[in-house]
Amino acid sequence: MSKVIITEKLTKKFDDFTAVDAISFEVEQGEIFGFLGANGAGKTTAMRILSGLSYPTSGKAEVAGFDVYNQVEDIKRNIGYMSQKFSLYENLTVRENIHFFGGIYGLGRKELKQASEELISRLHLGPEANKLVKSLPLGWKQKIAFSVAILHRPKIVFLDEPTGGVDPITRRQFWELIYEATSQGITAFVTTHYMDEAEYCDRVSIMVDGAIAALDTPAALKSQFNASSMDAVFLQLARAAKRS
Amino acid sequence: MKIFFAFVVKEFRHVWRDKRSLMILLGLPIIMMLIFGFAISSEVKDSKILVIDHAKDNQSRMLIDRFNQSEYFTVFAISTDEKIIPDYFEKGSVRLALIIPSGFRTDMEKEGSQLRLIADATDPNSANIATSYASAVIRDFQIQFFENAAAFMNINIETRMLYNPQLKSSFNFVPGVMTLIMMLLGTMMTAVAIVKEKEMGTIEILLVSPMKPILVIISKAVPYLVICFVDVLLILFMAYMVLDMPMRGSLPLLLLESLLFIITTLSFGLLISTLVSSQQMAMFISLVGFLMPALVFSGFMFPIENMPLPLQVISNVVPTKWYFLILKTIMVKGLGFEYIIKPTIILAVMTIIFILLTLRNFKVRLM
Numbered sequence: 001m002s003k004v005i006i007t008e009k010l011t012k013k014f015d016d017f018t019a020v021d022a023i024s025f026e027v028e029q030g031e032i033f034g035f036l037g038a039n040g041a042g043k044t045t046a047m048r049i050l051s052g053l054s055y056p057t058s059g060k061a062e063v064a065g066f067d068v069y070n071q072v073e074d075i076k077r078n079i080g081y082m083s084q085k086f087s088l089y090e091n092l093t094v095r096e097n098i099h100f101f102g103g104i105y106g107l108g109r110k111e112l113k114q115a116s117e118e119l120i121s122r123l124h125l126g127p128e129a130n131k132l133v134k135s136l137p138l139g140w141k142q143k144i145a146f147s148v149a150i151l152h153r154p155k156i157v158f159l160d161e162p163t164g165g166v167d168p169i170t171r172r173q174f175w176e177l178i179y180e181a182t183s184q185g186i187t188a189f190v191t192t193h194y195m196d197e198a199e200y201c202d203r204v205s206i207m208v209d210g211a212i213a214a215l216d217t218p219a220a221l222k223s224q225f226n227a228s229s230m231d232a233v234f235l236q237l238a239r240a241a242k243r244s
Numbered sequence: 245m246k247i248f249f250a251f252v253v254k255e256f257r258h259v260w261r262d263k264r265s266l267m268i269l270l271g272l273p274i275i276m277m278l279i280f281g282f283a284i285s286s287e288v289k290d291s292k293i294l295v296i297d298h299a300k301d302n303q304s305r306m307l308i309d310r311f312n313q314s315e316y317f318t319v320f321a322i323s324t325d326e327k328i329i330p331d332y333f334e335k336g337s338v339r340l341a342l343i344i345p346s347g348f349r350t351d352m353e354k355e356g357s358q359l360r361l362i363a364d365a366t367d368p369n370s371a372n373i374a375t376s377y378a379s380a381v382i383r384d385f386q387i388q389f390f391e392n393a394a395a396f397m398n399i400n401i402e403t404r405m406l407y408n409p410q411l412k413s414s415f416n417f418v419p420g421v422m423t424l425i426m427m428l429l430g431t432m433m434t435a436v437a438i439v440k441e442k443e444m445g446t447i448e449i450l451l452v453s454p455m456k457p458i459l460v461i462i463s464k465a466v467p468y469l470v471i472c473f474v475d476v477l478l479i480l481f482m483a484y485m486v487l488d489m490p491m492r493g494s495l496p497l498l499l500l501e502s503l504l505f506i507i508t509t510l511s512f513g514l515l516i517s518t519l520v521s522s523q524q525m526a527m528f529i530s531l532v533g534f535l536m537p538a539l540v541f542s543g544f545m546f547p548i549e550n551m552p553l554p555l556q557v558i559s560n561v562v563p564t565k566w567y568f569l570i571l572k573t574i575m576v577k578g579l580g581f582e583y584i585i586k587p588t589i590i591l592a593v594m595t596i597i598f599i600l601l602t603l604r605n606f607k608v609r610l611m
Contacts, residue, residue, distance in 0.1 A: 051452045052452060053448070053451055053452060073454060076452060076453060076454045077454045079452065081448070081449060081452040082449075083445060083448060083449070085444070085445030085448075089254070089258070089446065090444075091257075091258060091261040091262065092254065092257055092258070092261070096254070096257055099250070099253075100250055100251070100253070100254040101449075101453075102250075103246065103247060103249070103250020103251070103253075103254075104247050104250055104251060104450070104453045104454070104455050105247075105453060105454065106246060106247055106454065108246075132261075158452075
């Protein structure tokens, strides 16, 4: 197993506020890595650095084997990204969205056609593929958004609270898609608010006040903190937070 | 290049789907042209005139006929009673009254006759124009009358209105409207389009893609470049077909200069989009913060030479002033590139400054 994300004392400061405080961790290829933390704990900032949207102040980080300081272009080519805020372009059809995002990742016409037909049949979209995205339910949008984010076969896909606002059943279906992707060797880096989802991850890190307070498999974390669920683990750690 | 193309296709789809914006983009120029062409006109046509004819001789009849034949006047009523004049003005049924004294013909042949013109000056502009037109009609009449007795006319003033002998207001407003529409659409639409992606959060997705950030911004502007250019063609076509606007200079030169100005407005729109984060704010800044000065300082409605010096200085940094000047020079005066080198350079420099500022702001935002 190779390591697709390596960080070492990665730090990001905004003036005298330390958003990310010397975090060090590694993520294996094909792993589902849960990145948890209360609002303001620094997980979005960390994720922005890893996805090439922001430069760190100090420390080291490698994503897909490329350096976050000077190989941002290479990083971007090898990652997918999906955020809660973003689903898809609402006034384009599903097919047009697929073509657009495939297009900006440089997929050729033939590849694109094949990939989009495959995606449409895998999600059982059928006639829905030619409808405007805004007419589809949120759960569908998220599934399509995820599929689009991995259309170009990235090494890592970053998911920023991907399942916000949908019911548990749709969330479960969404996770099936993540499992499918990781079984093909794609690494999933997920932030979430839902602690039941934390249980689905291979390993989980919990950030408190910009630093990583715990990092292990869900089972190990539960026994370490003597808790029955990830929720309880999270509460114990989050309660110690100084900034909220 | 393939990536860029995919992006531009998607942008066009956005514009195409958004029928309301599309209506504004293509409908606004047409509506503005029609409003300015037919509703708002500084020419005074078919002014109603009341004639009080005390003379009632051949000569006075001939003078009245002259007024009737002129496209600027319609004789509304002829009377001999001066008392009715206030009544007509109060009702607003006439703009102008002409009083021909009794013995008009004989007086004219001897020491000269006194005609009186009374105008409704609640609108001073049109009162001025109507009386000067009326004076011109009377002067023509006088010249014809004294054809064989030129001695009476020792000084003969001959005025020539260069470039626009018929004083058509379309010569002024077509370039003016063109300037304003380009400014409005180019700036506002681009700013709003980018800020929309910020609001929706989709800009993040574009920024994590391998596309260079600056390419993202440029490709957002491309569809609006095309649309604005279509608008230029649309306006020119309407001006030519419907409003008798001349095209005296070189059309390719005009189109090239228009392209430059569109790029200026687009880059300004891009700059605004890097400064604000909501669509309302983008619209507010482009409308209030920019359209107003663009209108006031273009020289289209208010002559810049009449402004106080500080305002004249300010007008130099407003791009519309220069484009308006370019348009008038090419379309009305029919002059070539050598006469518009200065405004062209100024617009180009402004564009470069806008683009540099946009690039700087965009980078800062990414940190």
